[in-house]
Amino acid sequence: MTAMEPAPPQTVLGMLSGTSHDAVDVAAARLRFLDPHTIALRPLGLHSEPFPDTLRALIAAVLPPARTDLAQVCRLDTALGQFFGAVAARADTELTGGTADLVASHGQTVYHWVDDGRARGTLQLGAAAWIARATSLPVLSDLRTADLTLGGQGAPLVSLLDDLWLLGDGARRGALNLGGIANITVPGPAGAPRQVIAYDLGPANALIDAVVTADSGGAERMDTGGARAARGRVHPGLLERLLAEPYYRLPPPKSTGKELFHPGYPASVLRPGDPAGDDLVATLTELTARLVGTACRTHRLTELVVSGGGARNPVLMDRIRAAAAPAVLSTSDDHGLPAQAKEAYLFALLGFLGAHGLPGTRPSATGASAPAVLGSWTPGAQPLRLPAPHRGTPHRLVIERAD
Known part of the structure; x- marks a missing residue:
């Protein structure tokens, strides 16, 4: 050659x-x-x-x-x-x-x-x-x-793919991955090509899965189809306490995982009289949506391309769609790669x-x-x-x- x-x-x-x-x-x-x-x-x-x-x-x-x-x-x-x-x-x-x-x-x-x-x-x-x-x-x-x-977070590695594939045309488009942890990639400052910003937002499926698993005695491992969140009601007081987590106020770049958002995390925030079961799942679902919505406003996004297992949860996607507005949601399938x-x-x-x-x-x-x-x-x-x-x-x- x-x-x-x-x-x-x-x-x-x-x-x-x-x-x-x-x-x-x-x-x-x-x-x-x-x-x-x-x-x-x-x-x-x-x-x-x-x-x-x-x-x-x-x-x-x-x-x-x-x-x-x-x-x-x-x-x-x-x-x-x-x-x-x-x-x-x-x-x-x-x-x-x-x-x-x-x-x-x-x-x-x-x-x-x-x-x-x-x-x-x-x-x-x-x-x-x-x-x-x-x-x-x-x-x-x-x-x-x-x-x-080299002093990096080692995460989110998906930021390179997002930049090469979705972010290089000057649009205010972001990429969101909804795994156990939610991470986002967004364009950097105008006039600074390749200066993308990416970071872990916080929990996506991790806490929801933990609550469903515990509540069902292990019979269920996830909120399939968002059925539990759909039945439940969001508890405003608990949601505000969840949103007070100090991690969310850290500037990017930042990364997190189950070291912080482990199965015992919800119990550390709950107080007597707080919701359990489907209401807790609904509140945790809303937590992820609020985190995504705040990121969309902070970075002035007009479009958000979603991937990961959470993209199959219609309730989570609906709550993100509402929280992210006026940014328009699409999935990575729409751009050529299956979300899963x-x-x-x-x-x-x-x-x-x-x-x-x-x-x-x-x-x-x-x-x-x-x-x-x-x-x-x-x-x-x-x-x-x-x-x-x-x-x-x-x-x-x-x-x-x-x-």
Whole structure:
């Protein structure tokens, strides 16, 4: 390949388990450079598998505020790596016919260490060697630490995808992801291209899921279809106390997780006579909507593109639509990527960038002092051979139609 020839396309598997720790998602994407500054991503599909109950219980047992020990962490790292590897191998067969070139695995976050507003460390489990063994492919993992070494939050990593894909045309458009935690990416100051702002807003599904799980004795794990919120009534007094959480007043960049918004968090705010059951779910749903609405007004958004599991909750979406007005809601499906699969496609993109020696962050979003080339490589069945570093800085991502 000469310096004038474009690098060949790569098929990448992007894999993660989010803060809800309910399933592993693997998205396959075909990625290539259209020119030195433009990447094309062709979605090839999403493969999802729920965690077995025993493995999900192991994850829950180490998440804050639970106490754990290194034996539990070691066993969980191994079990997750083995499960991720099996899922990735099945996804490769199902989605690409066994033609994937590499895997980018986010793993399962079990702790995100934030002290006095600064991210000090982060831990994602799921030993990459097991994934490489199961798939015979090179694996890029540990995708957050490099940003932390440069003073960044290591989050939200989705800000790069949002910037390349949705924010580069000068519109006051924002991107919202509704996972266990809600995060948002918005344009930076006018006249400052690539200076995007991104941060974790606060809880989206995390607290709702915790209340539903406890209230149902484990029979339900989420507010499916927003049914509980629809039956419940918002408690204004409790809502105001929830909104008084000091985290919300911190300036971006900032990040959070279940270290703060853990299953016991609602009980720390509740007082005698406060609502429970469906009314508590409705109030927590309204909390997320209010946080989103405040962000839309603060950043003067005219459009908000929503993705993540919370996009399937019609009550949450209706409350956000009302709170975000006059900003208009759309979903990432409307722009070419399925809302449920967007984060998995993010990690496919980060794998592609990492393979070409390109940064996977926007420093203005994470707070880092410089862009970071993300991740650590684990070879597959063959010696690790990466493409020559790409000459150029990507400024645009084009979503191509699947065949």
